[in-house]
Amino acid sequence: MTPVWRSLQYVPAHVEKYVSSPHIAAADAVILDLEDSVPADRKTLARAGLATAIPTVASAGADVLVRINDGDMAADDIVAAVQRGVAALVIPKVRDAARLKDLDRLVSDAEAGAGMAAGSVRFVVLIETADGFLDMLAIARATRRTVAINLGNEDFALDLGMEASDETLLMPRQQLVIVAAAAGIMPLGLMGSATRFDDSDAYRALALKSRRFGYVGSSCIHPSQIAILNEAFSPTAEQIVEARRLVQAAEAAGADGRGAFPIDGRMIDGPIVARAQALIDRHQTIEARETMRAGAENSPINSIT
Numbered sequence: 001m002t003p004v005w006r007s008l009q010y011v012p013a014h015v016e017k018y019v020s021s022p023h024i025a026a027a028d029a030v031i032l033d034l035e036d037s038v039p040a041d042r043k044t045l046a047r048a049g050l051a052t053a054i055p056t057v058a059s060a061g062a063d064v065l066v067r068i069n070d071g072d073m074a075a076d077d078i079v080a081a082v083q084r085g086v087a088a089l090v091i092p093k094v095r096d097a098a099r100l101k102d103l104d105r106l107v108s109d110a111e112a113g114a115g116m117a118a119g120s121v122r123f124v125v126l127i128e129t130a131d132g133f134l135d136m137l138a139i140a141r142a143t144r145r146t147v148a149i150n151l152g153n154e155d156f157a158l159d160l161g162m163e164a165s166d167e168t169l170l171m172p173r174q175q176l177v178i179v180a181a182a183a184g185i186m187p188l189g190l191m192g193s194a195t196r197f198d199d200s201d202a203y204r205a206l207a208l209k210s211r212r213f214g215y216v217g218s219s220c221i222h223p224s225q226i227a228i229l230n231e232a233f234s235p236t237a238e239q240i241v242e243a244r245r246l247v248q249a250a251e252a253a254g255a256d257g258r259g260a261f262p263i264d265g266r267m268i269d270g271p272i273v274a275r276a277q278a279l280i281d282r283h284q285t286i287e288a289r290e291t292m293r294a295g296a297e298n299s300p301i302n303s304i305t
Helices: 040-059 071-081 097-114 130-134 136-140 153-160 166-183 200-212 223-232 237-255 270-297 300-304
Strands: 007-012 029-033 063-067 086-091 122-127 146-151 186-188 218-220 261-263 266-268
Touching: 007 223, 029 040, 040 063, 040 071, 071 086, 071 097, 086 097, 097 122, 097 136, 122 136, 130 136, 130 153, 136 146, 136 166, 146 166, 153 166, 166 186, 200 223, 218 223, 237 261, 237 266, 237 270
Parallel strands: 007 029, 007 218, 029 063, 063 086, 086 122, 122 146, 146 186
Antiparallel strands: 261 266
16 A cells, blocks of 8 residues: 655654654654764664664654665665564665665565565665666666655755756656656655755745645655645645545536536546546545544553553
């Protein structure tokens, strides 16, 4: 089942006050980071801390993801991260499909060692280099574990020698949405650079723009961005009302043998109705997640803790 990840909050895995912060509890997912936010001399500490960080985050109701390191550290990160309660690994700087297949095998071994069902841990792939971008479709299709793909805006811009901006990222960001659709996985991220967190209006506008381009969620670097992402990547009440009206009208038209019909001066046909139904389905999935999460938070076990 495809998860609902409107907001994915990065948290350095070695800083306990961030891992246990109540401010991250509203995120759909929390990414425990072993990579960029962890200094080189704290990598071992962060890796060891996953044993307590993972259940701490899971108890708050968010899905738990772990971003591993690239290169030689990846194997040790996987052994530490693949444990019950982890929904996915975030894989940075994927340059080709072969690398992802190698990591798939390592995760399979780690699942077996942890007594977990094969395929329990999914992949979120980060494209952050020019060669990875050029091999993006093969990467997206390399393993069934991959559930989402994202473009690391700043690293990608650095590799290309360009500035990370709405203008420069437009084409690669559009291309990523197309690749995700072709591979049947989720496109995550924002259509421009989002390293600032002190302008909520600009951030909201960027998130809404990203949704219009086909994105379904994004990672974030500050808890103040969580609510903005959850709202931006959720259908509005007005959109749901309109979508239901279109679907009901389509059913009535179909009963009369019509595949296309007018509403408010617009001609409505199959793709428009399918888009409306997809909106309704997403709304129901989000509602189901929120109901399940509320039930978990109010359970006797969580009440005691």
